[in-house]
Amino acid sequence: MPAAVDIKQSSETLPLLLLHRFPSFELSFFPVLKTKYTVLDLHADPPGPSFPILSKSVRVMLCVGPTALTSEDLDRYPAVECVVGSSAGINHFDLAACRRRGIHVTSAGDASSDDVADYAVGLALDVLRRVSVADRFVRAGSWPFQKEYTLGSKVSGKRVGIVGLGSIGLRVAKRFEGFNCSIAYNSRKIKSHVSYPYYANVGDLASNSDILIVCCALTNETFHVINKDVMRALGKTGIIVNVGRGALIDEKELVELLVRGDLGGAGLDVFEHEPYVPEELFSLDNVVLSPHNAVITLESFAALEELVLANIEAFFSNKPLRAEVELH
């Protein structure tokens, strides 16, 4: 499965870095990496003769995007001590295996939290005010002929429930405060630094919300945390926005409720089996679909690149890592 080696022999003393990424997804900092480290590129083509030997001494793995990192992957690289991730969500890493081996893991931290929070608000606005529908209407040339419109729904003053009040959730809350919305939240634990009402039960939060924003981490505990009952509690006028991970919501139930009109609408940036999106959603005007786009801005990528490079350098110079993940 290792495909290639791209070795810069600028200095034998520089340690190795294994780059684990999608093919043809060249980020601007890859050339910088290659000037500083001997970069083994798992997905480049063709394979190089030194790969099998060099890969045994790789100490840092850089995992770009949602490339899964399994226990078997780690077994192939016995010298790995640090996994540098490039996303905020790290459900695609086998964290238990990292913990067993004492491997440090870093994430994107809050490099893209502002952008994801902005996007969550944008999706809610779009669903309620039907911006994408209006755009399609104009582009289809319907404006001169059709005089009847489906009414949108006001955003200001709505009750916003946030599932996961971490760095993204807190930013979502601040933004909706600007719309005079009331905020409440659910998370693993009550947050003493905020005064928003806390609901230990997601269903209770949904019952008391008009807009439910899902932005918690995907773990074994939060898989399908938004189930049929929670969505029923949100009700026929409630809308749900997911900028976390697809599997936080029971997607099959979500689709059924939306198709039957038992849920008010949805703004979805993530899906359970990306890039597959259930086709039943395509014809629903109360649903806004987006291809895992919330982090994709110039600014997020710049912050991410800075963080990734800093963490690699910190590891090799025995300095503290940033955005290190606590492995329980």
Ligand SMILES: O=CC(=O)O
């Ligand atoms: O989805 C994107 C991320 O987790 O950073």
